[in-house]
Amino acid sequence: MKIRTRFAPSPTGFMHVGNLRTALYEYLTAKHENGTFVLRIEDTDRERYVEGATQVIYDTMKLAGLEHDEGPDIGGEFGPYVQSERLSMYKPYAEKLVEEGKAYRCFCTKERLEALKENAPEGTGYDRHCRDLSAEEIQKNLDAGMPYVIRQKMPLTGSTSYHDLVYGDITFPNEDLDDQVLIKTDGFPTYNFANVIDDHTMGITHVVRGSEYLLYDAFGWEIPTYIHLPLIMGKSVDEEGNEVISKLSKRHGSTGFMDLINEGYLPEAIINYIALLGWAPKDTREIFSLPELIEAFDINGISKSPAVFDYDKLSWVNQEHIKAMSDEEFLEHAKPYYDEAGVDPSCYALLAELLKPRIAKFTEITEKLSFIKQYGDFELELFEHKKSKSTLESSKQMLEQAIPVLAQVQWDRDSITEAMKELAEKLEVKNSVVMWPVRIAAAGVAVTPGGCAEVMILLGREESLRRINYAYSRL
RNA sequence: GGCCCCAUGGUCAAGUGGUUAAGACGGCGCCCUCUCACGGCGCAAUCAGCGGUUCGAAUCCGCUUGGGGUCACCA
Structure with missing residues (x-):
């Protein structure tokens, strides 16, 4: 049998990651077996209806890559896929249950139910007040035009159990089950009722949902395979x-x-x-x-x-x-931040290499490249670095020596690096003694993505020399 | 509170009677190194407790404790 799963969000305008994970598992369960993934909109709560919220669902699914095979926007043979458009389907099923004695009309007012809740010990459900009204009373109420809901007549004894692929066999005593509402006063079905009807009529084989829904529905049809998820x-x-x-x-x-x-x-x-x-x-x-x-x-x-x-x-x-991104993909995401930071397109390849291992989110690029636009009278202590054997004095000397070299070196990464190393060798100092102050002088900050050559490439020769000369003048 | 479910390091987790109890995130240290990252190496840290069953339990059973969920005319 072909697997059919469904994701049934309600349009609240907000996609919680818990719901998204449920959708993902529905999708994976189906797709792993070449099954069908259905999107159904559960908009039976007209009080919480939010304009445009359905679009949020489509957008989210598309962005996340969870493409459905059937749904309101693309149709399918089990439509309609919006519950408010299936309204006429639910009531007959409920009426049928009433006829069979498995459900009943309840005329209790909201006030009575609230009072019931207040006076009863916590955790007590509906008192089944209308469960056994006489035919005369019911008719009288109907004639009087009293609003009513249809409640399921839960068995009072015995127990109900079903199998779950994650949790195994789940059993609970029937006496603890409430006579839950199937059809509301406004004629809309409740979520649980509509779900059972829809899953059945849409041929859903596997139902994935959060374990907070663990209790519930015992309708009488062959039930789909349940896959309850641990909560996030x-x-x-x-x-x-x-x-x-x-x-x-x-x-x-x-x-x-x-x-x-x-x-x-x-x-x-x-x-x-x-x-x-x-x-x-x-x-x-x-x-x-x-x-x-x-x-x-x-x-x-x-x-x-x-x-x-x-x-x-x-x-x-x-x-x-x-x-793991290619440079092209990386650029697509990084471009807005590059423009904001003011980098030249010739640096794109270099930046991909420099930034990829240094950011966890693209939003961090702004901070990483802020030295390009911002430069000022930074603390001169930045020139001091014990491990690099750099001091204020050595920095001054090194910058003095480096400036003429940088003024005429071929302006590319390798050449600059080579030139700095040669300079260090000539002066008989460690590479870091010259590279540290050059980088600090050019960037004006202690931490940069890349070393001195990379920083200077990003700034360009003119700006680099301008900065280094200025820093030198301050020493 | 009733009912249901769950229980391996701070977090995500592998493990399904016999392992030195994986791996990852995070933390810490070292190496690499012109800074920061990346990468490499290493360290600390777990079977909630108590009883059983068994030659042998993280793995099976019970109890305790802890955690969570649910008790709507919301989904």
Whole structure:
């Protein structure tokens, strides 16, 4: 049987990484077996409807590379793929359950339910007040036009169990199950009910979802294979200064896919990292492209325990993806920052080499290249460096000697480096004694991407000499 | 609180009765080196506890403890 999975987000305008990971695993589960990946929009909560939020979902899926085979925007034979457009389907199923005595109309008001909640001990559900209303009472209420919901009539005894590919057999006593609402007062189905109907009518074979949904639906159809995922946790600090670990949410910082993108993380790195949160390959590989994930993915590799989201490791994954880029790809991402820093296109190749191993995010380029535009009366102590045997005195001498050399040397990286080494040899000092002060004088900062030759290439001969002469004058 | 689930270093984790208990991130140190990175090498750090079962338990069972989730006309 061909595998069909579905990602069913609700359009809230925000894609949490937890949801994205669910989508990823749905996608991988299907694609690993050449199955079909369906996108379905769950917009049954009209109170939380957000304009344009559906577009955010499309954009995110596209950026992340998770292309669906069926969905609202591209159609498919199981449409429509938006729940609000399937509205007429749900009620008949609920009515059928009512007829069969498996569900009932509940006329309880919100007020009554709230009062119930307040007075009952915590953790007590609906009191099943309307579960056994007489036919007369029901008819009377209907005639009076009272609003109602349809609730599922859960069995009061026995237990329900089902098999989960990650957690194994899950069993819970029926008496603990609430008579949950299937159809709301407004006629819309609840998430759980619509899900079961949709998954069934769309032929979904495998349902992947977070383990917070572990309890639930027992409808009577052959149920799909469940794959419940351990939650993604976040680390935070509470009012008393204690470290707290809880379900990852907005208070843990950037947890939305777009937030992370804006912070400089690459889509493929985010995908790579979250794939590893709760799943491990058979070997020790850590860096994957999406096609490589499809190849390597195996449900058996999903773990049961919650995983803490670690921004440090995400950064490392991001860096690895950057290092693996071709110079062309690198330039595409780096270009805006180059323009901002004011670098010449002739330096692009050099910069790719210099920057690739030095940045974890492209946003860091600005800081790395800030010395190109900014130069001032830096602290002269920068010339002192014990390990390089550089002092204020030696620096002055070295700069004096280097200036004429730099004025006439062929202006390329190797020639400059060679010339500086020759100078050091001539003066019988370590390379670093001349190279350190030249680099400091040209850059005006202690830390630069690359050595003195690279710094000067980026600045150009004219600017380099101008700076070095100026620094020399200050010594 | 009821119910459900989970438990290997600070974090992600491999491990499915016999291993010196992998690997990665992070930390620390050394090497390389004109700075910072990259790279290389190395160090510290884990089977929550207690009972069983077994010739032998991180691996199986029970209890305890800890953590998390869930108890909506939200998804």
